[in-house]
Amino acid sequence: MKCPWCDFEGGPRSLHAHLGEQHPDAVATSERYGKTFYEVTCPTCGARYEHIVRKGARDPGFVLEFQQEIKMVALDMLIHHLMAEHEQHEQHEQQPGLQARVGPAGW
Numbered sequence: 001m002k003c004p005w006c007d008f009e010g011g012p013r014s015l016h017a018h019l020g021e022q023h024p025d026a027v028a029t030s031e032r033y034g035k036t037f038y039e040v041t042c043p044t045c046g047a048r049y050e051h052i053v054r055k056g057a058r059d060p061g062f063v064l065e066f067q068q069e070i071k072m073v074a075l076d077m078l079i080h081h082l083m084a085e086h087e088q089h090e091q092h093e094q095q096p097g098l099q100a101r102v103g104p105a106g107w
């Protein structure tokens with residue numbers, strides 16, 4: 001997998017660690033209506049994922065303490081998105097077109 005922000009390449013786990021270390025700004029947390037959200041945006045296609053932080057939403061100290069954990073979960077969503085939406089397309093393009101091969105069957 002390739003990092004959407006730089007030239008880093010690696011497996012999903014190493015990319016996850018790389019994002020957490022080099023691109024922590026990819027994940028934003030915000031508060032609305034007394035609830036805490038975290039959101040992550042795909043830089044390749046602009047898809048935006050947003051989730052409510054359920055645990056300890058009434059305790060601001062909890063969010064600060066577990067912000068790193070929240071980021072890891074958000075980056076996990078981004079990596080799943082990259083695998084589903086962007087990695088597969090490259091693999092499909094590399095597949096040879098089997099349907100185009102028509103042999104003289106039955107002869």
Ligand SMILES: [Zn+2]
Nearest residue numbers: 003005006008
């Ligand atoms: Zn990177």
Ligand SMILES: [Zn+2]
Nearest residue numbers: 042044045047
């Ligand atoms: Zn995307």
